[in-house]
Amino acid sequence: DAGVIQSPRHEVTEMGQEVTLRCKPISGHNSLFWYRQTMMRGLELLIYFNNNVPIDDSGMPEDRFSAKMPNASFSTLKIQPSEPRDSAVYFCASSPVGGGMETQYFGPGTRLLVL
Amino acid sequence: GESVGLHLPTLSVQEGDNSIINCAYSNSASDYFIWYKQESGKGPQFIIDIRSNMDKRQGQRVTVLLNKTVKHLSLQIAATQPGDSAVYFCAENFGGGYQKVTFGTGTKLQVIP
Numbered sequence: 001d002a003g004v005i006q007s008p009r010h011e012v013t014e015m016g017q018e019v020t021l022r023c024k025p026i027s028g029h030n031s032l033f034w035y036r037q038t039m040m041r042g043l044e045l046l047i048y049f050n051n052n053v054p055i056d057d058s059g060m061p062e063d064r065f066s067a068k069m070p071n072a073s074f075s076t077l078k079i080q081p082s083e084p085r086d087s088a089v090y091f092c093a094s095s096p097v098g099g100g101m102e103t104q105y106f107g108p109g110t111r112l113l114v115l
Numbered sequence: 116g117e118s119v120g121l122h123l124p125t126l127s128v129q130e131g132d133n134s135i136i137n138c139a140y141s142n143s144a145s146d147y148f149i150w151y152k153q154e155s156g157k158g159p160q161f162i163i164d165i166r167s168n169m170d171k172r173q174g175q176r177v178t179v180l181l182n183k184t185v186k187h188l189s190l191q192i193a194a195t196q197p198g199d200s201a202v203y204f205c206a207e208n209f210g211g212g213y214q215k216v217t218f219g220t221g222t223k224l225q226v227i228p
Binding site: 004040058101105106 | 123149156157158160161204206208212213214216217218219220221
C-alpha cells in the first residue's frame with residue numbers, strides 16, 4: 001500500500017492567496033483527519049470525517065479554513081485568504097472507522113509557508 | 116518584530132545505550148496516553164499507548180511508564196539504534212474523542228554511532 005498521499009509536499013505563497021492542500025487516504029480507511037503542526041503548539045486536530053461526512057470541525061481556526069471530502073479517496077483543505085500565521089506543516093491521516101488513535105496512519109505532510 | 120527561533124529539547128545517546136524521554140502532561144483527568152515517533156520530513160508514527168489504569172506497558176524495545184501522581188509519562192527505548200533518531204512526543208486524551216487529545220511538542224533524540 002502507498003500509505004496516505006499528500007500534495008503538494010511544499011507550498012510557498014504570498015499573504016492573501018488561496019491555498020489548497022490535497023490528501024488521498026489509505027484505501028479502505030473510512031476516517032480522515034486533518035492536523036496542523038507548529039513548533040509552538042505541536043499537533044492540533046483541525047477536522048475529521050467519517051465516511052466522507054465531517055464529524056467535528058471545532059478545531060478549524062476560522063472561516064478562512066474549509067475542508068471537503070467529495071469521495072472516499074480524496075479530501076482537500078483550503079485556506080482563503082492565507083495569512084503568515086497559517087505557516088505550518090499540515091498532515092492528513094486516515095484510519096478505519098472507530099479504529100482508535102493507534103490505527104491512524106499519517107501522510108508525509110505539506111509544509112506551508114505564507115509570506 | 117523579530118521572531119525568536121524555537122528549538123526542541125535534545126537528548127543525545129550513544130548507540131546501544133538505553134534512552135529515556137520524559138513528558139509532563141497537564142490534565143489529571145486524562146485517561147489515555149500515546150507516544151509518537153516522528154522522523155525528519157515524515158508524519159507522526161504511533162509507537163505505544165497506555166491507559167490510566169496501568170502504570171507500565173512494554174512493547175518491542177520500548178516501555179512506557181505512567182506516574183499519575185505527578186502527571187508524568189516516560190518512554191524508555193532499550194539498546195538505542197541509529198534508526199531511533201527522531202522527534203518523540205506524547206499525547207494525552209481526556210474523556211474520549213479525537214478532539215480531546217492534546218499533543219506535546221516533543222524531544223529530539225540523537226543517536227551517536
